Amino acid sequence: MHFEGTFDIKAPRQKVWDFISIPNNVAKCLPDLQKLEVPAPDRFKATVKAGVGFVKGTFNFEFTMLDMQPPTHAKLSGHGSGTGSTVDLETAIDLSDLPDGGTRMAWKADAKVGGLIASVGQRLLEGAAQKLVSNLFACLKKQLEG
Amino acid sequence: MTEALLSKEIPVPRKWVGTPIKAKEFPRLITGQGRYVDDIKIPNMLYAALLRSPYAHAKIKRIDTSKAEKLPGVVAIVTQEDVLKYCKPYPQIVPPPADKLLDYCIAVDKVRFAGEPVAAVAATERAIAEDACELIEVEYEPLPPVMDAEEALKPDAPLVHEEVGTNLVWHEVFDYGDVDKAFAEADKVISLKLHHHRYGGAPTETHAVVADYDKGTGVLTIYCNNQMPMFCMALIGLSFNMPTDKIRIITPDIGGGFGSKILSYTYMMLISILAMKAGRPVKWMEDRRENLASGTHCNEATFYVEAAVKKDGTILGIKAKTLHDVGAYLRYEPVGALLWIQVSSGPYRFKNLRMDVNAIVTNKGPVAPIRGYGRIQHLWMLERTVEQVARQLGLDPIEVKLKNYVRPEEMPYVSPSGATYDSGDYPTALKKALQMINYDEWRRKQPELWRQGRFVGIGAALFQDSGTNNFAQVRLIYKNNPFSGNSRMAEMWMDEFGRIIVAVGSNPHGQCHETVVSQVVADVFGVTPDDVFVVPGFDSWVHGWTGHSGSYASQFAVSGIGAVLGAAKRLREKIATIAAHMLKAKPEDLEFKEGKVCVKGTDRCVAFWQVANLAYRNNLELPEGVEPGLRVIYTWKAPFKLPDLEKKTVNATLTYSYQAHACVVEVDPETGKVKILDYAVVDDCGVPINPHIVEGQVHGSTMNGIAAALFEEYVYSKDTGQLLASTFMDYLFPTALEIPDIKVDHMISPSPFTELGTKGVGEGSLVPLGSIAGAIEDALSPLGVVITDSHNPPERIYRMIKEAQKKRK
Structure with missing residues (x-):
């Protein structure tokens, strides 16, 4: 599944970069966060509650920040498992300046889901994943502007 | 029955064959009195659940069962390491190089389809076993899956089995008649590309196994719903390196199969390993989602x-x-x-x-x-x-x-x-x-x-x-395959009360073998189907068997009945010999009717029980040279080349x-x-x-x-x-x-x-x-x-x- 989107943030690019390059800030935007560990500045482990339709459960995710090109480009790669399922997530973020001093964030995400959720929840999967990913980025925007 | 095209004389008198009597099995099966694998309970028995792969294709980098082992109620966990200790890979039917393909009852090193078993847990309750599966950590390295036969043939396609070196496991050309001449003489050539899709059997009863290993005698008893257990016997014996006298397979009533249950031997082995490791009997009942995902689809x-x-x-x-x-x-x-x-x-x-x-x-x-x-x-x-x-x-x-x-x-x-x-x-x-x-x-x-x-x-x-x-026919796949023909064994005896008992050892899963066997036997002995008891199910210690035994390939009415008829004639001949001696008549002058053997056209008769009494309890009055007892075995062989x-x-x-x-x-x-x-x-x-x-x-x-x-x-x-x-x-x-x-x-x-x-x-x-x-x-x-x-x-x-x-x- 591939998703992408663009949104504008009323904050300068360096501020946006500083914010998103800190795992704690990103993790706050994960759905129903239960637990967070940050063993290294570019890695974090998160336990979240998520699901599709009636298939809900706890997932243990491990995220790594890759290809960091401050303050322009970053990648976040995550692998999660739980509830008889697996999720492999690759996201990329590109930041650019806007004439009004704000920042444009262009994001892409590729998700591969396996196991119970992929098979039983597949009718709802695309919509649910889209919502999850969009919420994540909307949350980042809110935190930066708020 | 409209137009009878009957042209062949049937040698056996036919009163019951051809009659639509109600199946003997129906009353018990439709009133919930059937006995299936899930009805079997053995003292001290554990319940199993399987952890299955979420990936279609991935390397298994690490399996950590430590958290699951600590869950109260968990007794044993089996992963690839255990399986490799207990088993050799299954023999293959294909010629080289695909015969190198490694297949076990659990994923080893790689998972090759979503739903493949990766670990098995035995616990005191099924729910605990399921929870324990959630606690097993498996680290996978996902690999690109190959999901289409034509894609799989491309040179850069991922290999499903590296040990084989190709995804094309068998290729052969069969040429009959003169195809080139036919095409040269054609007025028109029609071309089509067709696709036959994947569906399956979806039996009411999914795969089920109870495995019970008796350390004292070294006997492994497997209760299962396999349709072809004697085919499995060879595979299980070879893979476990266990003599087959130490493997007892029992199939009770079976709730449908449609061919899918021929392949349940992988589960029979996995649950057996779990039982051996746990030192306790283990039951595993597949759920519907597992049944759909675990293969046994059609080609x-x-x-x-x-x-x-x-x-x-x-x-x-x-x-x-x-x-x-x-x-x-x-x-x-x-x-x-x-x-x-x-x-x-x-x-x-x-x-x-x-x-x-x-x-x-x-x-x-x-x-x-x-x-x-x-x-x-x-x-x-x-x-x-x-x-x-x-x-x-x-x-x-x-x-x-x-x-x-x-x-x-x-x-x-x-x-x-x-x-x-x-x-x-x-x-x-x-x-x-x-x-x-x-x-x-x-x-x-x-x-x-x-x-x-x-x-x-x-x-x-x-x-x-x-x-x-x-x-x-499998020799056309590989000439060295050591199989041919077809055969069936039946054992039949008359007890001392004159009842006829048949042990044919098939694995009916909806075909009502008990009924049709008793109809055929009733005609041979001049009795009613109710006078014939067919031992239900299959037990390798009770039923005679050959390597072809099982219920598959549309054949019971031919092979199973062939064995039953052979045994019935053999038993009838022995009864006639004893009865002729008792009636002071020639065996060819006798007829069998209503539980008696009579001299044709007279009222000089002996009842079956009287014949049986001589054979079992009163053997000094048997005719010279006649072996006591009324029990015979017959093995039918198909007339093939x-x-x-x-x-x-x-x-x-x-x-x-x-x-x-x-x-x-x-x-x-x-x-x-x-x-x-x-x-x-x-x-x-x-x-x-x-x-x-x-x-x-x-x-x-x-x-x-x-x-x-x-x-x-x-x-x-x-x-x-x-x-x-x-x-x-x-x-x-x-x-x-x-x-x-x-x-x-x-x-x-x-x-x-x-x-x-x-x-x-x-x-x-x-x-x-x-x-x-x-x-x-x-x-x-x-x-x-x-x-x-x-x-x-x-x-x-x-x-x-x-x-x-x-x-x-």
């Missing part, structure tokens, strides 16, 4: 077909390249890719055939010998081809079929591959089925219906159900039942939905032992075929390899509401090759795949739609209609 096949034809519709020859997608492991394959050889020209009489056969592994669930194994795909392909021949020549498909059918006077008919069709009248059967749906009336009304915008079409097809297989490995011909099966189906469907052009307006079946299974049971099999097979044609399909995601039809929400299992009333009629063409003229009937060949495809194509013929897939759900038909309409604009 998926793609065909590139060319047919050489004359203008009048006469088929001169066919060339077909077949790509069988057999899934992640071979198990029984590539047998399914070969079994077209039993029905090489189908019901048709063309002599020239070239088959280029390819079996290919992918990251889908492994296939199993599902009902009509390997033949349905081929018969469906032939049916589609013949109908397209007709349509492209502007002829009536039904006329073209009738023109090309083997004629009744040509029976027994030797097909291009050497398979001998024993008996039958295909043209009459098809015509009769058409009459039953009022064919002429529908054809007359059809143009008017089209004018009204109603897409009503008629389809008719005839498939053979080849039964009692010759195992030697070894294949001709040069010509690649083999008489692959002994009998050919067939069914002609005719139907009327209406396609809704707005939704693509197909409604069946009328459905008729003419069945010919030779002499039916119990017409009532035959009718049940015919209904079941028809329902199975309608389901395959319109509803059931295992759909996989092409990019992630996930099974998308993983519950009955998406894997559309039909209910009575989806199935129309089915009109059934019978014909009887006794088999000249079996003692009672019987033929196998269990599979019935899912003819609706052919008849419904034809009817949809006929309904949509004003739009010129060509049906090329065996699965036609509303979405596919809707798209075809829209495309056809676009082209016409």
Whole structure:
């Protein structure tokens, strides 16, 4: 599944970069966060509650920040498992300046889901994943502007 | 029973054979008194759950069971390490290099399909075992899956089995007659690409195992619902390196199988390892989602077909390249890719055939010998081809079929591959089925219906159900395969009260063997079926068996009954010898009636119990040279020959039942939905032992075929390899509401090759795949739609209609 989107943030690019390059800030935007560990500045482990339709459960995710090109480009790669399922997530973020001093964030995400959720929840999967990913980025925007 | 084509004299008097008595099994099975694997409880027994792979293709980098082991109630966990300690890989049927393929009862080093078992947990409760599975940490390195047979053949395709070095596990070309000449002489050559989809059996009872290892005696007892346990016995013995006297297999009542339960030996072994490791008996009952995801699907096949034809519709020859997608492991394959050889020209009489056969592994669930194994795909392909021949020549498909059918006077008919069709009248059967749906009336009304915008079409097809297989056909896959022929063993005795007991050791899962055996035996002894007890189920310590034992390949009415008749005659002869001595008469002057042996035409009789008393308790009065006791064993052997490995011909099966189906469907052009307006079946299974049971099999097979044609399909995601039809929400299992009333009629063409003229009937060949495809194509013929897939759900038909309409604009 591939998703992408663009949104504008009323904050300068360096501020946006500083914010998103800190795992704690990103993790706050994960759905129903239960637990967070940050063993290294570019890695974090998160336990979240998520699901599709009636298939809900706890997932243990491990995220790594890759290809960091401050303050322009970053990648976040995550692998999660739980509830008889697996999720492999690759996201990329590109930041650019806007004439009004704000920042444009262009994001892409590729998700591969396996196991119970992929098979039983597949009718709802695309919509649910889209919502999850969009919420994540909307949350980042809110935190930066708020 | 309408037209009896009975031509052969039956040597045994027939009072009960041919009578539609109610099945003996029904009262217990339909009132919930059947005993299935899940009803077995052994003291101290544990319950198992399996952890299955979420990936279609991935390396297993690490399995950590430590958290799961600490969960209270967990007793044992089995992973690849344990399996490698207990087992050797299963032997393969394929020739080199694919014989190097490593297959175990659990994923080793890699997972090769989503749903493959990775770990097994035994705990004091099933729920604990399930929770423990959640606590097992498996680190995978995902690999790209290969989800299509043609993709799998590309040079850069990921390898499913690195040890084999290719995804093409078997390739062979079979050339019969003079195909090149046929194509040179053709008025027209018709080409088609066809796809036969994946569906399965979906039995009511899923796979189930109770394994009990007795350390004291070293005996492993496996209660299971396997359909072919003596085939498993060899595999399990070889893989465990355990003498088979230390393996006892028991099958109680079985709730359906459709071929899928032939492959449950992997579970029988995995649960046995769990029981050995735990030191306690273990029960495992598969859930529905596991059943759908774990394979045992039918062979998926793609065909590139060319047919050489004359203008009048006469088929001169066919060339077909077949790509069988057999899934992640071979198990029984590539047998399914070969079994077209039993029905090489189908019901048709063309002599020239070239088959280029390819079996290919992918990251889908492994296939199993599902009902009509390997033949349905081929018969469906032939049916589609013949109908397209007709349509492209502007002829009536039904006329073209009738023109090309083997004629009744040509029976027994030797097909291009050497398979001998024993008996039958295909043209009459098809015509009769058409009459039953009022064919002429529908054809007359059809143009008017089209004018009204109603897409009503008629389809008719005839498939053979080849039964009692010759195992030697697998030598055409690999000449060194040490199997051939077919056989069955039956034991029979009369007890000291004069009751007759039969132990035939088959594994019926809906075929009512207890009933049909008692009908056959009742006729031999002049008693009623109620006087005969057939030991239910199978127990390798109780029932005599051969390497061919089991319930599969439409054969019990031939092989099982062959063994029963042989034993019955042997027992009858012994009883007659003793009775003749008691009555001071000659054995040939005696008759058996109503539990007595009498001198013909007199009232001088001895009761069975009196004979039995002499044999068991009063043996000093036995005639000289007669061994005490009344117990016999008979092993039936099928009259087959070894294949001709040069010509690649083999008489692959002994009998050919067939069914002609005719139907009327209406396609809704707005939704693509197909409604069946009328459905008729003419069945010919030779002499039916119990017409009532035959009718049940015919209904079941028809329902199975309608389901395959319109509803059931295992759909996989092409990019992630996930099974998308993983519950009955998406894997559309039909209910009575989806199935129309089915009109059934019978014909009887006794088999000249079996003692009672019987033929196998269990599979019935899912003819609706052919008849419904034809009817949809006929309904949509004003739009010129060509049906090329065996699965036609509303979405596919809707798209075809829209495309056809676009082209016409």
